[in-house]
Amino acid sequence: MKLWKRLMCICRRRSPWLFHLNAGSCNGCDIELVAALSPRYDVEQLGARLEGSPRHADILCITGPVTKNSVHAIETVYGQVFAPKAVVAIGSCPATTNVFIDSRTLDGPLARHIPVDVYVPGCPPRPDAIIQGVVHAAVILAERGKDLPPMPQSESAPQEVQP
Amino acid sequence: MNLATALARLLLFPGVLFAVPVAWFFLWVERKAVARMQGRIGPPFMQPFFDFIKLLGKETPERAGIAGTLMKLWPVVAVAAAAGAVGLLPVLPASGGFEGDLILLLALMEVPSMCIIAAGFSSRSIFAEIGSVREAVLSVAYNVVFVLAILSIAAAQNTFRLEALAQRPAPLLEWFAIAAILGCLPAKLHLNPFSLPNAEQEIYSGPMTEYAGAELALWELAHGLEWVAGTGLVAALIAPHLASGAVAILLFVALCCAIVVLLSALAAATARLAIDTTVRFYWRCTLIFAVVAVSSMLFLRGRS
Numbered sequence: 001m002k003l004w005k006r007l008m009c010i011c012r013r014r015s016p017w018l019f020h021l022n023a024g025s026c027n028g029c030d031i032e033l034v035a036a037l038s039p040r041y042d043v044e045q046l047g048a049r050l051e052g053s054p055r056h057a058d059i060l061c062i063t064g065p066v067t068k069n070s071v072h073a074i075e076t077v078y079g080q081v082f083a084p085k086a087v088v089a090i091g092s093c094p095a096t097t098n099v100f101i102d103s104r105t106l107d108g109p110l111a112r113h114i115p116v117d118v119y120v121p122g123c124p125p126r127p128d129a130i131i132q133g134v135v136h137a138a139v140i141l142a143e144r145g146k147d148l149p150p151m152p153q154s155e156s157a158p159q160e161v162q163p
Numbered sequence: 164m165n166l167a168t169a170l171a172r173l174l175l176f177p178g179v180l181f182a183v184p185v186a187w188f189f190l191w192v193e194r195k196a197v198a199r200m201q202g203r204i205g206p207p208f209m210q211p212f213f214d215f216i217k218l219l220g221k222e223t224p225e226r227a228g229i230a231g232t233l234m235k236l237w238p239v240v241a242v243a244a245a246a247g248a249v250g251l252l253p254v255l256p257a258s259g260g261f262e263g264d265l266i267l268l269l270a271l272m273e274v275p276s277m278c279i280i281a282a283g284f285s286s287r288s289i290f291a292e293i294g295s296v297r298e299a300v301l302s303v304a305y306n307v308v309f310v311l312a313i314l315s316i317a318a319a320q321n322t323f324r325l326e327a328l329a330q331r332p333a334p335l336l337e338w339f340a341i342a343a344i345l346g347c348l349p350a351k352l353h354l355n356p357f358s359l360p361n362a363e364q365e366i367y368s369g370p371m372t373e374y375a376g377a378e379l380a381l382w383e384l385a386h387g388l389e390w391v392a393g394t395g396l397v398a399a400l401i402a403p404h405l406a407s408g409a410v411a412i413l414l415f416v417a418l419c420c421a422i423v424v425l426l427s428a429l430a431a432a433t434a435r436l437a438i439d440t441t442v443r444f445y446w447r448c449t450l451i452f453a454v455v456a457v458s459s460m461l462f463l464r465g466r467s
C-alpha cells in the first residue's frame with residue numbers, strides 16, 4: 001500500500017497535464033504560455049502536455065485579471081478538473097489585477113474565487129518562469145493527493161489589493 | 164487452438180502481458196520520434212507508464228443512467244478487443260492460429276474505433292459528437308481501401324491464416340497492398356494528417372472530451388494496443404520469420420518500431436487535413452493502390 005502511494009506520488013509529479021484558461025488577459029501571458037509549450041522550451045521532458053479538455057487536466061493555468069464575465073467560466077472549469085488538481089496563476093494580473101486595478105469590469109484577483117497554488121509573477125512572465133511554476137505546482141499536487149484546498153470565502157478574501 | 168492456448172495467447176503472449184509494455188513502449192517511441200524531429204529531447208522513457216498510473220489515481224466522474232453505464236463500458240470493450248487483436252498476431256513462428264484468423268483480426272481491429280464513435284455519442288457532449296461523426300466518416304473512407312488491400316494479399320496467398328501469410332516473404336506485387344495498408348494506418352491510429360476525430364484544441368478532445376481518470380487511462384491503453392496490432396499486422400505481412408524464440412520476438416518488435424518511427428515522421432511532417440480533403444484522399448488516391456493490388460493478385464492467381 002505504501003509502495004503504491006509512493007509510486008502514485010512519483011507518477012503525479014512526472015505527468016502534469018495542463019489546461020489553459022484565459023480570464024480576460026491582454027494576450028501577453030497567453031503568448032508566453034504557448035511559447036513555453038513550443039519545441040524551444042520542450043515541456044514534454046517534464047511529462048507536461050497541453051490538454052484540450054479540462055476533464056483530462058491536472059493543472060489549471062489561468063491568465064488575466066478575472067473579468068466579471070469570466071468568473072462563472074473559471075468556477076465551472078475549476079469544477080470540471082478532477083482531483084488531484086492544482087492552479088497556477090500566470091502573470092501579475094491574476095495575482096493583483098495589475099494595471100487593470102480599480103476597473104469596474106473586474107472581479108479580481110483570482111484568489112477570491114478559487115484557491116491558487118502557485119503565482120508566477122511578471123508582466124508577462126518569461127516562459128522559463130512559467131515552466132518553473134508548473135513544476136512547482138506538480139510537486140504540490142503530488143504531495144497533496146486527492147484532498148483539495150478549501151474554497152476561499154468571499155468575506156475573508158482580500159477585497160482590494162494595493163499594487 | 165483449444166481454450167487453454169487461446170486464453171494463454173490472449174492473456175500472456177502475445178496478449179496482455181506482452182502487449183501492454185510493448186504498447187507503452189510504442190507510445191513512447193512515437194512521442195520521442197516526433198520530439199527528435201522537432202529538435203527537442205522529448206519525454207522520458209517511462210512517460211506512458213507515468214501517465215497511465217496517474218490517470219488511474221484520478222477521480223472518475225459519477226455517471227447516472229444507461230448512458231453512464233455505457234460510457235464506462237466502451238473503454239473496457241475497446242481494450243478487450245485491441246488485446247484480442249494483438250493476441251492473434253503471429254509473433255513467434257509456428258505459434259498456432261487457425262484458418263480465418265485474419266478475418267477475426269480485421270474485425271477486432273475495427274472494434275475500438277466503433278467504441279470511440281459510440282462513446283462520443285453516449286457522452287452527449289457537442290464536441291464529442293462532432294468527433295464521433297468525424298471518426299465515422301473517416302472509418303468509412305479508409306476501411307474500403309484497408310479491407311481491399313488485405314483481401315488481395317489473402318487472395319494471392321490463397322489463405323486467411325495469419326501464420327501462413329507470415330511465413331512467406333512478400334512478393335513484389337504484394338507491396339502495392341502493403342503500401343495501401345500503410346496509407347490507412349495513420350487514419351486508423353488518428354495520427355496527423357488524419358487526426359481529425361481527436362483534433363486536439365480544435366474540438367477540445369473529440370470523443371474523449373468527457374472522459375477522465377481511469378476510463379481515460381483505458382482509452383490510452385486501447386490506443387497503444389491498436390498501435391501494436393496495426394504495426395504488428397504490417398510486420399507480419401512484410402517479413403518472414405527468420406529466427407525463433409526470443410530473437411524472433413526482438414526482430415518483430417524492432418520491425419514494428421521501424422514502422423512506428425515511419426508513421427511518426429509522417430505525423431511530425433504534416434498538418435491536419437480537413438475532413439473533405441481526407442475523404443477525397445482515401446477515395447481517390449489510396450483506392451488506386453488497392454485496385455492495382457487486387458488486380459495484380461488476380462493476375463498472379465490466374466497465372467499460377
Ligand code: SF4
Pocket residue numbers: 025026027028029030063064065090091092093094098099122123124125
Ligand atoms: S500580466 Fe501583463 S501580460 Fe499578462 S495578462 Fe496581465 S497585463 Fe497582460
